[in-house]
Ligand SMILES: Nc1ncnc2c1ncn2[C@@H]1O[C@H](COP(=O)(O)OP(=O)(O)OP(=O)(O)O)[C@@H](O)[C@H]1O
């Protein structure tokens with residue numbers, strides 16, 4: 016059981032300020048996913064928790080206690096490294112066994128654990144191989160087994176599935192979720208794949224340039240993005256963002272658009288446009304529509320009858336409209352009659 | 366698209382006869398300089414030595430009288446001093462090998478740890494490697510001298526310890542020579558070890574720390590196996606190099622006291638150039654020395670190399 020807290024944590028590499036005054040609490044027993052673009056500081060945060068890349072200033076606490084003085088091996092933490100970091104000179108078995116031996120786990124227990132976890136990651140037949148004789152995905156699976164077998168209080172996973180094929184990745188995701196449900200320990204999982212983040216997380220921590228943009232459940236982040244960045248990071252395709260005459264921004268999800276061939280009745284957000292591209296995805300179809308203002312927006316709906324170069328009308332009901340203020344922070348969702356009036360008055364096509 | 370899925374390079378050797386001949390000629394031309402040197406300076410002298418070892422001879426008349434294997438008979442069954450030289454050489458080689466490897470690895474590990482000292486230490490320890498062997502031998506003869514100016518003994522006596530007769534005592538003479546050669550070589554070998562230590566990814570060490578491994582265990586389970594290719598290189602070069610040791614022994618003890626530091630190369634030198642009509646005999650000793658070195662190297666490659674971890 017472990018709750019982790021960052022208090023005013025900063026990390027500098029020389030003069031390069033990677034993280035400044037970050038505050039974050041990672042809840043005990045939750046599957047927390049750190050998501051953000053490349054270089055935003057995800058690995059840096061994990062390394063602070065593990066104790067192998069200490070913060071320049073600030074505190075990292077585990078269950079309320081400062082752990083800066085605790086050696087990495089005594090923290091009850093296991094980490095899957097982004098580049099696996101498996102021991103090249105040891106066989107698969109020795110790799111998995113190394114941490115157990117150092118913790119003085121008895122021999123029969125070790126063998127039983129190695130057996131169990133090498134089967135979970137489907138590496139049982141390759142236990143006597145050396146890492147140089149394995150593929151990237153197989154190495155990644157050893158790294159996973161090596162971490163899981165230790166049954167730590169905190170799992171740190173740095174993009175642990177990035178090198179697996181789609182099928183194996185899907186099954187490992189389920190495996191990890193089940194493991195989490197079984198162990199009920201704290202998982203901190205790094206990815207830059209937002210689909211993975213949405214599907215696996217209890218809590219998503221969205222980061223950009225060393226700053227936390229939003230912390231919330233997948234539903235919260237999807238429905239109530241805290242700012243333009245969050246709105247555009249989550250969702251495929253991301254939220255459409257449109258500049259308003261007063262400098263505010265308006266946004267709506269491609270999924271909340273209603274498409275018609277004729278001009279729809281009523282008021283609200285109504286725009287005329289022309290379909291530029293059309294992608295049939297199966298249950299849904301994705302269209303790129305160029306509005307009369309010249310801006311392109313994405314639309315994702317079940318209806319696949321529309322064709323390229325066709326003129327269409329876009330309708331978005333007020334409850335699906337988001338507004339962001341001058342600094343990009345979420346201002347209102349659905350409400351804001353004064354802004355809606357501006358949309359209707361100043362922005363609609365006729 | 367062609368049905369043939371085999372990549373085109375597989376067919377390279379099936380080209381026309383002319384092309385194949387051109388290929389062969391080019392390859393041979395490229396290795397020719399190296400082969401020429403090898404023949405002129407290694408193969409030819411070795412063959413010559415083998416032939417001369419069958420003769421009773423001196424430097425002016427290298428083929429004075431053919432005596433078959435008589436020289437070898439004398440070497441193995443008549444004289445006893447060859448075994449003494451061989452034993453001394455083995456002692457020196459084993460001592461130098463262990464001492465140089467252990468101290469180079471320790472030095473490298475130390476320089477690897479403390480980055481600031483690293484540059485200074487590298488220079489300090491590397492400098493002896495640049496000193497000519499003869500000069501280094503002289504310097505150490507003075508340092509180890511039993512006379513009043515010998516630094517080692519001055520330090521020992523000032524600490525209240527008994528003086529040691531380093532080079533003048535048959536039990537410490539060889540050890541002194543090993544010390545000198547360790548001092549002279551560790552800077553160079555530590556550099557090789559250090560660069561291979563630096564190529565080990567740091568994440569592996571971090572993973573080991575998370576796996577609760579002690580520094581001791583990290584060194585023996587991770588560092589050592591990771592630098593084993595370089596250790597193997599050291600094993601080969603130090604073994605063959607030490608087996609041929611000559612200049613430092615010649616300067617520091619000249620084989621003495623008694624014959625306690627007379628190594629093989631000095632033995633051969635003595636019989637070849639210091640005595641009358643024993644050039645052929647020296648050649649037979651040279652042959653044996655060459656064969657032992659070949660056997661040692663083959664042994665290293667056949668058995669020790671299996672333990673080496675290659676990426
Ligand atoms: N050892 C280091 N020295 C200097 N800068 C570093 C070092 N490690 C990381 N950085 C910098 O810190 C920033 C954050 O790096 P980090 O590895 O945490 O990114 P990340 O979010 O894990 O990215 P990715 O998704 O690509 O793995 C980057 O800009 C990187 O250049």
Ligand SMILES: [Mg+2]
Nearest residue numbers: 057058097173
């Ligand atoms: Mg990373």
